Amino acid sequence: MASTTEAAVGRQGSAARPRARWTRNISAKIAALPMIATALVVFVGGTIWTVVYSFTDSKLLPRERFVGFDQYERLWETSRWIISIQNLLFFGVMSLVFTVVMGFILAVLMDQKIRHEDTFRTIMLYPFALSFIVTGLVWQWILNPDFGIQGVVRDWGWTSFTFDPLNNPETVLYGLLIAGLWQGTGFVMCLMLAGLRGIDEDIWKAARVDGIPTWKTYVMVIIPMMRPVFITTLVIVASGIIRLYDLVVAMTSGGPGGNASQVPAMYVYDYMFQAQNLGQGFAASTMMLLSVLIVLIPWAYLEFGGKKHG
Amino acid sequence: MADVGVAAGAMTGPRGAKPKKTLSGRNIMLYGTLIVVCVYYLLPLWVMVMTSLKGMPEVRIGNIFAPPVEITFQPWVKAWSEACTGLNCDGLSRGFWNSVLITVPSVIVSIAIASVNGYALINWKFRGSDVFFTILIFGSFIPYQIMLYPIVILLREMGIYGTLWGLIIVHTIFGMPILTLLFRNYFSSIPEELFKAARVDGAGFWGIYFRIMLPMSLPIFVVALILQVTGIWNDFLFGVVFTKPDLYPMTVQLNNIVNSVQGVKEYNVNMAATVLTGLVPLIVYFVSGKLFVRGIAAGAVKG
Numbered sequence: 001m002a003s004t005t006e007a008a009v010g011r012q013g014s015a016a017r018p019r020a021r022w023t024r025n026i027s028a029k030i031a032a033l034p035m036i037a038t039a040l041v042v043f044v045g046g047t048i049w050t051v052v053y054s055f056t057d058s059k060l061l062p063r064e065r066f067v068g069f070d071q072y073e074r075l076w077e078t079s080r081w082i083i084s085i086q087n088l089l090f091f092g093v094m095s096l097v098f099t100v101v102m103g104f105i106l107a108v109l110m111d112q113k114i115r116h117e118d119t120f121r122t123i124m125l126y127p128f129a130l131s132f133i134v135t136g137l138v139w140q141w142i143l144n145p146d147f148g149i150q151g152v153v154r155d156w157g158w159t160s161f162t163f164d165p166l167n168n169p170e171t172v173l174y175g176l177l178i179a180g181l182w183q184g185t186g187f188v189m190c191l192m193l194a195g196l197r198g199i200d201e202d203i204w205k206a207a208r209v210d211g212i213p214t215w216k217t218y219v220m221v222i223i224p225m226m227r228p229v230f231i232t233t234l235v236i237v238a239s240g241i242i243r244l245y246d247l248v249v250a251m252t253s254g255g256p257g258g259n260a261s262q263v264p265a266m267y268v269y270d271y272m273f274q275a276q277n278l279g280q281g282f283a284a285s286t287m288m289l290l291s292v293l294i295v296l297i298p299w300a301y302l303e304f305g306g307k308k309h310g
Numbered sequence: 311m312a313d314v315g316v317a318a319g320a321m322t323g324p325r326g327a328k329p330k331k332t333l334s335g336r337n338i339m340l341y342g343t344l345i346v347v348c349v350y351y352l353l354p355l356w357v358m359v360m361t362s363l364k365g366m367p368e369v370r371i372g373n374i375f376a377p378p379v380e381i382t383f384q385p386w387v388k389a390w391s392e393a394c395t396g397l398n399c400d401g402l403s404r405g406f407w408n409s410v411l412i413t414v415p416s417v418i419v420s421i422a423i424a425s426v427n428g429y430a431l432i433n434w435k436f437r438g439s440d441v442f443f444t445i446l447i448f449g450s451f452i453p454y455q456i457m458l459y460p461i462v463i464l465l466r467e468m469g470i471y472g473t474l475w476g477l478i479i480v481h482t483i484f485g486m487p488i489l490t491l492l493f494r495n496y497f498s499s500i501p502e503e504l505f506k507a508a509r510v511d512g513a514g515f516w517g518i519y520f521r522i523m524l525p526m527s528l529p530i531f532v533v534a535l536i537l538q539v540t541g542i543w544n545d546f547l548f549g550v551v552f553t554k555p556d557l558y559p560m561t562v563q564l565n566n567i568v569n570s571v572q573g574v575k576e577y578n579v580n581m582a583a584t585v586l587t588g589l590v591p592l593i594v595y596f597v598s599g600k601l602f603v604r605g606i607a608a609g610a611v612k613g
Binding site: 025027028029031032034035036038039040041042043044045046047049050051053062106109110112114118120121122123124125126127128129130131132133134135137138139140141142144147148151152155182186187190191194235239242243245246249250253265268269272273278281282284285286288289292296300 | 340341343350351352357374375426427431434436449457458459460463464482483486514515516544545546550551564565568581584594596600602603
């Protein structure tokens with residue numbers, strides 16, 4: 001549609017006075033300059049710049065002394081980075097599985113034509129409006145060993161009760177998970193609910209006529225039909241998890257024991273802005289980009305598979 | 311989302327056969343589960359508010375889930391005007407006003423630019439415009455960390471690194487993908503005949519934008535507003551990286567107050583500070599209702 005408009009406008013323009021190609025739609029192009037600059041300079045340019053400089057030995061300031069893969073070798077020899085990656089993998093898989101499963105189950109419950117649906121949704125979604133800092137600090141307080149859940153249960157008389165995930169390196173990630181799930185599940189529930197509502201009512205009627213039990217209809221028919229919703233949700237949640245930073249800063253600052261809950265985004269920040277070892281920061285952030293691409297490319301392939309995007 | 315609401319509303323009217331009984335086993339299970347889930351969701355808000363209304367002696371001996379025996383607003387006063395971050399002891403109020411100073415212009419600038427982008431992408435396509443848009447959308451998935459340092463250099467070259475304007479530009483850049491998508495999708499639903507008629511009448515790029523597009527799309531501007539106010543208010547990373555300590559937004563100052571206190575921890579003050587920081591997005595959320603859902607749903611359906 002729009003291209004025919006453009007052609008018509010172009011024809012009129014060229015009939016009246018011949019103009020150079022690039023001056024056509026000149027105000028539109030000027031108005032779109034911030035977008036073009038963001039796309040080209042910041043997103044493409046910034047990414048390429050960081051990737052290129054990850055092959056240098058930049059310390060306090062970026063410099064062009066190329067050292068090949070040295071930064072990457074050092075990165076993968078640093079135990080803190082290895083721990084960060086392991087933590088991210090564990091946290092990522094756990095929170096993907098739990099948010100999607102819980103989000104879907106909640107959406108199914110919400111889809112039973114219940115009363116007060118708006119109230120339930122408002123309650124489940126409000127944590128999503130809060131920042132990770134607020135989320136982290138509240139749960140840090142609830143999980144406080146002296147005054148939180150552990151303290152309360154001990155006061156009731158069960159004195160050996162232990163629930164102190166944040167101060168134990170073995171369990172600290174579960175503590176983060178509790179807070180992360182609280183913040184994000186409502187959002188996934190909303191996406192899933194929108195997906196469920198998008199399914200044709202006739203499918204349900206047909207299943208009922210055939211006498212298929214409800215749970216079986218969900219598993220055999222509805223879930224396969226909602227594949228695009230699941231994939232989009234997974235991509236959004238996964239790309240958020242890779243960025244995970246604020247929640248860890250607020251809840252544990254990477255501890256206990258210094259490293260137990262480190263994540264890659266924290267490594268990047270510390271090396272870039274605290275330890276003045278830019279090269280390491282660049283290499284680590286390039287690895288983060290790589291992990292996003294691993295998620296993103298198969299998705300883009302599935303979603304747009306050869307077709308033109310947009 | 312709006313359609314869903316209408317459909318649900320229509321369902322509440324009496325229709326079809328009379329339901330047998332409302333207190334069936336299935337319903338007890340259903341509502342029981344939902345209520346248990348809601349308790350899990352509400353618990354932190356409850357604990358946060360209750361702790362902030364207790365005095366420190368009561369916090370130490372009492373149960374964190376119990377309501378205060380004696381309500382005191384002292385922790386709120388202290389969190390707002392006396393809590394210390396490092397050497398400064400002027401409370402969270404500084405962070406609050408910094409966040410206001412950051413959020414208001416960032417929201418205005420980012421929405422203004424993104425709405426014009428969306429408009430140009432739909433009605434004034436030019437060679438390559440869709441390519442830039444695709445890059446923008448894919449860029450929104452790239453971890454921010456990889457672009458942080460190049461942006462620091464750019465802002466330093468422009469002489470605005472560490473200033474308010476630097477942070478406003480950063481928020482505009484990272485808000486652009488989602489907002490442009492939002493406006494582009496909305497503008498594409500406005501009939502093209504309107505645009506053509508205005509062209510025939512001699513209106514130009516800005517004339518059509520201000521006289522036709524803008525007045526017709528107030529709802530989507532509200533959605534964008536909700537999205538940006540909560541998003542920018544809740545930001546932590548950009549605040550830390552792109553501002554100096556006296557310009558730190560509220561989230562950063564809150565984290566500094568709670569996590570780096572020397573001496574005795576005042577949990578009630580900490581919780582009061584946390585509630586205060588969460589208050590703005592919560593108010594936006596509860597006032598906006600369905601529009602908030604619409605905003606995040608639009609954000610979810612990328613591409």
